[in-house]
Amino acid sequence: MIIKTYCARMDHGGCGLRVHVEDGKIVKVEGDPDSPLNRGTVCGKGIAQVERLNHPDRLLHPLKRIGGRGEGKWERISWKEALTTIAERILHADRRSIAFAQGTPKGLELYMMIRLANLLKVPAVVTPGSICHMPRETAATITCGFFPVPDYDHPSSLVMVWGSNLFQTNEEGIIGSQLRRVLDRGAKLIVIDPRKTQLSNRADLWVQPRPGTDLALALGMLKVIVEDGLHDRAFVDQWTTGFPALQEHLKDFSLKAISEITWVPEEKITEAARLYARTRPACIQWGNAIEHNIHSVQTARALMILKAITGNLDSPGGNVNRPSPPTLRPGDFVQSRSFPEKREQLLAPEFRLAAMMGFTPSQTVVKAILSDKPYPIRMMYIQGGNPLLSYANAAETHLALKKLDFLAVAEIFLTPTAQLADIVLPTATNFEFDDMGHYGMPHGFLLARPKVVEPPGECLPDLLILNELGRKCGLGKFFWPDLRSCLDEVLNPAGVTYKDFKAMGILKGNWKYKSYERSGFGTPSKKVEILCSRLKDWGYDALPTYREEFSARDSDPHRMENYPLVLTSAKDPCYFHSAYRNLPSLRKLSPDPVVLLHPQTAEGLGVKGGDWVHIETQRGTILQKASLSPDLDPRVVVAAYGWWFPERQDLELSGWKESNINILTENDPPYEPAIGSTNLRAISCRVYKE
Numbered sequence: 089m090i091i092k093t094y095c096a097r098m099d100h101g102g103c104g105l106r107v108h109v110e111d112g113k114i115v116k117v118e119g120d121p122d123s124p125l126n127r128g129t130v131c132g133k134g135i136a137q138v139e140r141l142n143h144p145d146r147l148l149h150p151l152k153r154i155g156g157r158g159e160g161k162w163e164r165i166s167w168k169e170a171l172t173t174i175a176e177r178i179l180h181a182d183r184r185s186i187a188f189a190q191g192t193p194k195g196l197e198l199y200m201m202i203r204l205a206n207l208l209k210v211p212a213v214v215t216p217g218s219i220c221h222m223p224r225e226t227a228a229t230i231t232c233g234f235f236p237v238p239d240y241d242h243p244s245s246l247v248m249v250w251g252s253n254l255f256q257t258n259e260e261g262i263i264g265s266q267l268r269r270v271l272d273r274g275a276k277l278i279v280i281d282p283r284k285t286q287l288s289n290r291a292d293l294w295v296q297p298r299p300g301t302d303l304a305l306a307l308g309m310l311k312v313i314v315e316d317g318l319h320d321r322a323f324v325d326q327w328t329t330g331f332p333a334l335q336e337h338l339k340d341f342s343l344k345a346i347s348e349i350t351w352v353p354e355e356k357i358t359e360a361a362r363l364y365a366r367t368r369p370a371c372i373q374w375g376n377a378i379e380h381n382i383h384s385v386q387t388a389r390a391l392m393i394l395k396a397i398t399g400n401l402d403s404p405g406g407n408v409n410r411p412s413p414p415t416l417r418p419g420d421f422v423q424s425r426s427f428p429e430k431r432e433q434l435l436a437p438e439f440r441l442a443a444m445m446g447f448t449p450s451q452t453v454v455k456a457i458l459s460d461k462p463y464p465i466r467m468m469y470i471q472g473g474n475p476l477l478s479y480a481n482a483a484e485t486h487l488a489l490k491k492l493d494f495l496a497v498a499e500i501f502l503t504p505t506a507q508l509a510d511i512v513l514p515t516a517t518n519f520e521f522d523d524m525g526h527y528g529m530p531h532g533f534l535l536a537r538p539k540v541v542e543p544p545g546e547c548l549p550d551l552l553i554l555n556e557l558g559r560k561c562g563l564g565k566f567f568w569p570d571l572r573s574c575l576d577e578v579l580n581p582a583g584v585t586y587k588d589f590k591a592m593g594i595l596k597g598n599w600k601y602k603s604y605e606r607s608g609f610g611t612p613s614k615k616v617e618i619l620c621s622r623l624k625d626w627g628y629d630a631l632p633t634y635r636e637e638f639s640a641r642d643s644d645p646h647r648m649e650n651y652p653l654v655l656t657s658a659k660d661p662c663y664f665h666s667a668y669r670n671l672p673s674l675r676k677l678s679p680d681p682v683v684l685l686h687p688q689t690a691e692g693l694g695v696k697g698g699d700w701v702h703i704e705t706q707r708g709t710i711l712q713k714a715s716l717s718p719d720l721d722p723r724v725v726v727a728a729y730g731w732w733f734p735e736r737q738d739l740e741l742s743g744w745k746e747s748n749i750n751i752l753t754e755n756d757p758p759y760e761p762a763i764g765s766t767n768l769r770a771i772s773c774r775v776y777k778e
C-alpha cells in the first residue's frame with residue numbers, strides 16, 4: 089500500500105512523499121512527483137526516516153529516573169503515573185518557576201505547548217526563536233508588515249542566496265529543488281557565504297565575507313545602489329518612508345571601510361550590488377546563518393531594504409507576500425487572551441521583539457535557573473529539543489539543567505538532555521499521528537500529514553501528551569476529546585475537515601501580487617519603513633547600523649595573539665541540528681565531526697587532513713577531525729555543529745561535550761538588543777593538533 093503525506097520531523101518538512109507500507113510497517117519512503125513543492129525529489133534524511141521508525145534505541149515507554157541525575161538508571165512507569173506526576177508538579181509550583189521549552193517546531197505541537205502555558209499562566213516558553221527565524225520574521229513585519237518569501241513560482245531573473253545552503257539544508261520549508269528549478273531556467277545566481285558550497289560553485293558571483301559581517305556587507309551594497317541611483321525611484325517615492333535619512337546614513341562610511349570590515353574587495357561589493365539592482369525581477373533567499381550573531385535583526389532589516397528599494401518587494405519573481413489559508417488564528421489557538429499580563433512577566437521583557445512574539449530567548453532561562461534572577465526557575469518541560477547541544481554555552485546549560493528540581497523531556501531517543509531528566513516521555517514520529525505542516529508559518533500554505541502507521545510501544549504524539557496534560561491540570565474544557573477534533577477546529581474557517589484536507593494534501597491561501605496597492609503595507613505608516621518607527625519608539629537603531637562587537641570575552645586585548653582564527657560553523661546535510669547521528673545510512677555518509685581548515689593554515693599548525701584537532705576559544709575546547717579546503721579564507725575555521733555520539737555509552741551523557749561546538753560559544757552579553765540573539769558564528773579561536 090502507498091500512502092501520500094508530507095515530510096516533517098526530519099527537518100522543517102515540505103517535501104511530498106509516497107510512503108510504502110507492508111504489514112503495518114513502513115518499508116520505503118520516496119518523493120511524490122505530484123507534490124507541487126518538491127515534484128518527486130527527496131533527500132537522504134527523508135529516505136532514512138524508515139531507519140528512525142524502527143530503530144532499536146527508540147524510547148517505547150515512559151521512564152522515571154531512579155538513580156542520580158544523568159546516571160542512566162531508569163524505571164518503566166505508566167502514562168498515568170508520568171502525567172499525574174508532571175501535572176502535580178505544575179499545580180504545586182509557582183507558575184513563574186516553570187519553563188516550557190521546544191526545539192525546532194515541526195507541526196502543531198509548539199502551539200499546543202504555548203496554549204497549555206498560557207492557560208496555566210506560565211510566562212516562560214523558551215524557543216530557539218532569537219537565533220532561528222524570528223529575527224527575520226520580526227524585522228520583516230516591522231519593516232513592511234509581512235514576511236516576504238522568494239517567489240520561485242515565477243521566473244526570477246536573479247536569486248541572491250545569502251547565508252543559506254538550500255541545496256543541502258531545507259530553509260524553513262523552502263526546499264532546494266524549488267531553487268534548482270529557477271536556476272535551471274537560467275536565473276543568475278549571487279551567493280554570499282564564507283564557504284564555497286555546491287551553490288557557490290554554480291554562482292555567477294560568489295561573495296566570501298568574513299563571518300559575522302553580513303550587516304556591513306548589506307550596508308555596502310545599499311550604498312552602491314543608492315549612490316549609483318539604481319533604486320526604483322517610483323516605488324521608493326510612493327511606498328517607503330525614511331529614504332532621505334538612509335541616503336545620509338550611507339554617507340557616514342566609505343566602501344573602503346566596508347571592505348576592511350568584511351574582507352570583500354570594494355570591486356566585488358560594487359559588482360554584487362549592481363548585478364542585483366540591475367537584474368529584474370530578483371529575489372533574495374536569506375538563511376538562518378544571518379541570525380547567528382548580535383546583528384541579526386538589523387541584518388534582516390538591511391536585506392529588507394535591499395528588496396524594497398530595488399522594487400522587488402511583493403512583485404512577481406521577487407520576495408512576495410503569501411497570505412495563509414483561513415484557519416483558526418494562531419493567537420486563538422494558543423489562547424493568548426487568557427494571559428494578557430504575560431508580557432510583563434516574561435524573563436526578559438527588555439527584548440521587545442521577542443516579547444512581542446511572546447517567547448523567551450534560551451540563554452535567559454539558563455541564567456535565571458543559575459542566578460534566580462529575575463525570578464527562580466525550578467522546573468522545565470522540554471519537547472523535541474536538546475538544549476545541551478543546541479544552546480550557546482553548553483557547560484552553563486549543563487549546570488542549569490542539573491540544578492532544576494524537576495525536568496520532564498518528551499523525546500524519540502534518549503538524547504544527552506533526556507538523560508538528565510526526571511521523567512522521559514516517548515513520543516511518536518511523523519507518520520504515526522495526524523498533523524499538519526506550516527501552520528502559523530508565513531509561506532501561505534498548509535500541508536496535510538496524516539497518520540500512516542501506528543506508533544510503536546506506548547509512544548504518543550507530543551500534541552496528545554500536552555492535550556492530556558492540560559486535562560490532568562484541570563483545564564479539560566480547553567482541550568479536546570481527541571486529536572481529530574483539534575485538527576477539525578483548526579481547519580474549520582477554511583470550510584474543510586481534516587478528512588477533506590487529507591484528501592487535498594495542500595491548502596493554499598489567496599495569493600496575490602502587490603496587495604499593498606489596495607490597502608498599503610501593514611506598518612503604522614502603511615509604507616515600507618526604511619526608517620523603522622517601531623524600533624525608534626523602543627529606543628533601538630531606526631536604521632541598520634553596524635558595530636564591530638562580537639562578544640565581551642572577545643574584547644580581550646590579546647585576542648588576536650591568543651586566538652587568531654575566526655570560528656564559524658555549518659550544518660551537515662545528513663543531520664538536523666543534533667539529531668540522527670544514530671541512523672546508520674546517514675552516519676555512514678558523515679561519520680565524524682569535521683572542521684574545515686585552509687591548507688596553508690593547517691600546514692602552519694602541523695595538521696594534515698584527517699588529523700583530530702583541538703578547537704579552543706575562551707569558553708572551552710573540543711575535538712573535531714580536520715579536513716582541508718583550499719577555497720576557505722585562511723583566517724577562517726568552519727566547525728561542525730550538533731555532535732554527540734549516541735553509540736558511546738562509555739562517555740558522560742553519550743559524549744555531550746567532546747565535539748559539541750556550543751562548548752565554545754558564548755551566552756553572556758552583548759546580545760542583539762531587540763530580540764536577544766547570541767553570537768554563534770564569529771568567535772576568536774585557535775586550533776592545534778590533538
Ligand code: SF4
Nearest residue numbers: 095098101103131134
Ligand atoms: S528536504 Fe526536508 S522535507 Fe524534504 S525529504 Fe529531506 S528532510 Fe524531508
